[in-house]
Amino acid sequence: MRSMKLSPSAAAAIALTLSLTACGHTPSSLRVASAAALSSQATRTYLVVYRGNEVALDAITRAGGTLVARYDAIGVAVARAADPAFASAVRRDARVQGASGTADFAVQLQKPEVEAAPTTPVASGDPLSVLQGDMRQIRVPEAQAVNSGSRAVLVGDLDTGLDYTHPDLAANVDFSSSASCVGGSPDQTPAAWMDDDGHGTHTAGTIAAAKNGIGITGVAPNVRIAGIKVGDANGFFYPEAVVCGFMWAAEKGMAVTNNSYFADPWLFNCRNDAEQRAIWEAERRAIRYAIGKGVTVVASAGNENMDLSRQNVDTISPDNTTAMTREVTNACAQVPAEVPGVISVSADNRQQRKAYYSNYGAGVIDVAAPGGDRFVPGPEGTIVSGLILSTWPASHRNNLLPSRIVQDCQTAPCATYGYLQGTSMAGPHVTGVVALMISQFGPMSPGAVKARLMQTAKPLDCPARSYNPLPQFLPGVDFTATCLGGMGHNGFYGAGEVDALAAITK
Template sequence: MKKISYAVIVSLLSMFFVFNHVSANDTKQYMVVKDAKIKVVGSKSKAMRMAKSSGGIVYEDTKMKAYGQKASWGIKTINASKAWSLNYNGSGIKVGVIDSGVDIRHPDLKIAGGKSFISGRSSYNDDNGHGTHVAGIIGAQSNKIGSVGVAPRAKIYALKALGKDGEGYISDIIEAVNWSVENHMDVINISLGSDDDSYPLKQAIMKATDAGIVVVASAGNEAGQVGYPAKYSNVIGVSALKSNTALASFSNRGSGVTVAAPGENIYSTVPGGYDSYDGTSMAAPFVAGTVALYKQATGLTGDKLVSLVTSSAVDIGARGKDSDFGYGRVNAPIKKLKRLPADQLNGENAVIKAESHSTYLKDRYTVETDYEYNYFPDPSQTRYKQTYADYSKAISVVEKVKDTKVRNALTTRLSAVKELYTRLDNYSVVYNYATKLKEYTELLEDVYYYGYVDDTTVKSYNQLGVLLDNNLIDKAYGPSNRDYFTDSYYDPAYEIYELIGYEIDDFLYE
């Protein structure tokens, strides 16, 4: 297992220490991913056997690191206090903090809930300090003690995916993202990352953003290129400022930077007290907190909320989006913003929920292949039923939108979702057809090679003949699927039908 250590710069007595080591003694582990569900096993051979028997793709489960380093001039810089004067304080907005946990007894933090995703660890209490510092930047309470966060009334959820050493497996981070979707977070903050891309993590984050969640991640602290997941196009990647207009020397930069935020000498909560840290880990929560303010102010979700945040940023670098500051320094709401009518918000949110299944459904139409196995999913699974329920609900909600232009636009978006569901219906038909072909093929193969023909065999033979005559393979979506179903199900069925036909004739005319 390649292990990426917790990289941290600690500012102490004017000395800087960089702790960044690679351990050669880590045990490798692997993820078997199927239908967004993950099983972690300790050996590749076991993972491959599991994938073969149950269906799934095997990935090495690498580790990610916390981007942390060392008051909060940032609150003033992003104009958070002006937002508070407008009663924008994050009230009611749910923010998932995927990190090392949060100090559950800290007097300046009010945690709404959380969960540990680390094997053998049930508590989400912080045993590292990084997560508590991040949580405080987002939502430390305005209570005249210690520090105050950007969105002091936001609901903070501590999602522990990093251990005491500041490291965490990607599989745990994925589970935390999935939990955020299932529990309807509005914003996810991920102040950690890796130089290596991870397809399962990318898919999990896509599922979150498809559901209207805004995902914010730190760019990294190596003074190099932006890491993952900040580099994903659907994530707000955040670089760190050392002053109002200057990039911190340690901050990563590149096309993955969406906005910049204060990230040097940031005062916030730590277990049992307060301290100042540096890092893009500190910059990201300034943005997550700001997203919460805009969410409260407008009710917007997803891309529209992201667009509002980026368009409100203060351009401080090269004109327009640049590789150091992205669209500029993040800026909190400084004037009252228009909130959409309730019917439009309800319609928008219902459509987003229906659309959230789209990525998942698209993946289901193509038979997935790894270097050793081919497999396809069962359309009767609970997830499919939920997609229909969410789609049906969205239709009824959109019908109630009074603004004709808005209603028509939402209906058009639902039409695209309907097309995916229609394809799924066809896929379900082909799946059931292929399952029956396989059932009769295996039964007749057993008779052909090991048994004797009897009346039951004749009945099965005739039923298989009817299935072969009523070929439904053409209903499969796309040529690759049709080829797969033909090669794997129809042709073997036809072959055994031809082979056993002679024995059937002998039995009937004895």
């Protein structure tokens, strides 16, 4: 499924102060231009990537820019400039490796579908875990009997923020480690990282909804979770926010981060393109820095039913202006799912088959996890029984159709939940399993986490070399996908479907 595109909003207000720990340096604060000054002087945001780690401020000012944030540990700065020639001007400095405008180069979350569907009413006070077939599919209840998570484990959810007032999340939210990175620098004001979309609250619930007698239960219900808001209210994740999010996760010592978004308006970010190269490099450096600090990075593979391992034709980019058809080579990649070291997750359904929308690719996908599939219901027979139920902000009920909303009213006000589908829903299952692994075995390197996750996954074979799951549902619509590889190592499922119990016991 292609992401539902939303119009980008104006740039967020820029935080006045940035305080981060640079590699090998003590924390320092940097005063940057006021929001009022930026609004009058600047019209676009840029990422500036340096050849070394040190950020040379004079390169930005000489090119007519204003510094917003600096990340010396990775040699990346965020700047604003009114002159459209800023990027080409700053690139002429020998210390600068690249510069790219970002106001039009956003990252958009993997939006789920929200079509109407019948649902089974749930009586007030009934636990909703009976509706979580996805958890039983990957043996989460059995795993939780062994270990339901440690308070020493901190998970970061890079998303649209999270609703820290939700009765199923409130006890597990780590306020001291949560922040909004919208704008490129962290803001810990709770109102700043409150979810104003719903997507982040949904992914957070799959990871860490509390086991408290109400609503649902997340994969790792006893771990702590931090909301790192890198997406705005319109669902766009700008590169400077993503860079800030990974740097924040690294400095806060998070064990694992969940990432349910992809590079946009270019479906693929191409390293051989001058405008996209600096964005790729800045995000790659931030992810590499986080991994180097011990943060395991989990990312959703995307919803375009596209083989990421092969040359593709992109007909929808850029989506902020007139789209053009272009061939996409191996110099282009989705971010962060195709960044080296990241655990890339595809989505399967209740029959353990690739969900019709999920991206795939031999050598790209590491593991699969339940992401929901409206065409493959669970035993209950309703469409929503094939989807993923998780926490949802009551204030954003209107973002979903009423048929996708369930409430548990043991608390006052009622706790709200929503049904969604997408690789965005698959990734959090894997993130939760990683949190259980680290709870069980103690600190693990990201490489060791990835290896164990893949070694203990349930091997799944290709359903057929040429696979089209939907002809009976959507005649004339072609969702054919070609699965390459064999049992336990193929383009649809990677090593297989994640197995929570095996991951912490084998």
